[in-house]
Amino acid sequence: MIEAVDVAKSFTVRARSGGLRRTRTTVRAVDGVTFAVEQGEFVGYLGPNGAGKSTTIKMLTGILTASSGRLRVCGLDPSRRRTTLARRLGVVFGQRTTLWWDLPLRDSLALVRRLYRVEAAAHRARLAELTALLELEPFLDTPVRQLSLGQRMRGDLAAALLHDPELLVLDEPTIGLDVVSKATVRDFLERINAERGTTILLTTHDLGDIERLCRRVMIIDHGRLAYDGGLDALRRTVDADRQLVVELARPGPPIRLAGIEAERVEGPRQWLRLPRSANAAAVIAELARVHEVRDIALRESGIEEVLAGLYRGDHAYLRSRPVAP
Numbered sequence: 001m002i003e004a005v006d007v008a009k010s011f012t013v014r015a016r017s018g019g020l021r022r023t024r025t026t027v028r029a030v031d032g033v034t035f036a037v038e039q040g041e042f043v044g045y046l047g048p049n050g051a052g053k054s055t056t057i058k059m060l061t062g063i064l065t066a067s068s069g070r071l072r073v074c075g076l077d078p079s080r081r082r083t084t085l086a087r088r089l090g091v092v093f094g095q096r097t098t099l100w101w102d103l104p105l106r107d108s109l110a111l112v113r114r115l116y117r118v119e120a121a122a123h124r125a126r127l128a129e130l131t132a133l134l135e136l137e138p139f140l141d142t143p144v145r146q147l148s149l150g151q152r153m154r155g156d157l158a159a160a161l162l163h164d165p166e167l168l169v170l171d172e173p174t175i176g177l178d179v180v181s182k183a184t185v186r187d188f189l190e191r192i193n194a195e196r197g198t199t200i201l202l203t204t205h206d207l208g209d210i211e212r213l214c215r216r217v218m219i220i221d222h223g224r225l226a227y228d229g230g231l232d233a234l235r236r237t238v239d240a241d242r243q244l245v246v247e248l249a250r251p252g253p254p255i256r257l258a259g260i261e262a263e264r265v266e267g268p269r270q271w272l273r274l275p276r277s278a279n280a281a282a283v284i285a286e287l288a289r290v291h292e293v294r295d296i297a298l299r300e301s302g303i304e305e306v307l308a309g310l311y312r313g314d315h316a317y318l319r320s321r322p323v324a325p
């Protein structure tokens with residue numbers, strides 16, 4: 001469904017550098033990413049702010065042309081075959097709407113039907129199905145500008161799927177939604193992926209979206225893929241690591257013992273990451289023998305912590321582990 005080989009995108013930015021002088025700098029927003037997404041997959045595309053996610057999505061949808069590399073979406077070059085690709089692709093940008101602000105949702109969806117040249121009978125059937133799945137009925141005749149954020153998002157999802165695309169690309173579809181609306185959107189996405197086999201690429205900062213929906217995640221940072229693999233493998237890696245929070249009798253230099261080093265020191269308190277292979281009981285016994293320890297807590301780390309570590313630039317943490325192909 002998607003094939004990206006060493007895809008890069010650079011922007012030239014002009015900035016004032018004192019007086020009337022301007023300098024030109026190049027921002028490598030996407031810096032050589034290679035990945036493939038198969039039909040029917042549900043993939044999370046994650047990364048910190050400014051990592052290159054939106055730029056990738058704009059290249060996938062043909063809005064931007066890659067500076068270099070090879071990109072194919074549904075077998076097509078997105079920037080050259082943008083119109084043809086649009087018929088096979090659905091896109092939702094959570095921060096923006098594709099609906100007509102002053103029109104009732106029903107009329108907006110009728111215009112979408114004309115844009116995509118969907119047959120009237122097929123449109124009726126599809127609209128009925130989407131209306132039921134997304135519970136649109138109560139507000140089909142309400143102007144889009146009067147819809148709540150959650151209602152508008154459901155309307156946008158319907159608009160993106162009316163022409164029954166093979167691939168759905170979502171940029172933060174649950175941003176700003178309450179827990180009930182999030183659950184409706186997630187249930188819906190899970191269903192169309194499972195029942196219709198729609199391939200989904202999802203960008204989100206919401207860990208609930210990821211945990212609930214994505215079996216595979218790709219993590220991009222500074223324009224490069226830092227991880228591509230199963231969420232379960234990532235979670236197992238993370239869960240295997242634990243953290244020891246040690247409170248010493250007095251402040252001291254970072255603790256070092258048996259190959260384990262403190263990764264954070266705050267006064268008498270130090271944080272040590274215990275790898276999978278470490279025996280916590282033995283480490284604690286050794287700590288107590290060498291240092292004057294006031295207190296010790298052993299903490300399991302979750303997916304949130306590994307993402308935060310990665311986003312802070314703690315790359316060695318994941319790169320030291322096997323990355324799925």
Ligand SMILES: Nc1ncnc2c1ncn2[C@@H]1O[C@H](COP(=O)(O)OP(=O)(O)OP(=O)(O)O)[C@@H](O)[C@H]1O
Nearest residue numbers: 011013027029047048049050051052053054055056
């Ligand atoms: N049109 C542009 N001109 C210049 N620089 C750009 C342009 N678009 C994006 N960038 C830069 O490229 C980098 C990647 O931006 P991008 O919007 O792809 O990040 P993102 O991962 O989507 O971030 P966020 O999570 O904040 O939405 C950033 O440094 C950004 O400032």
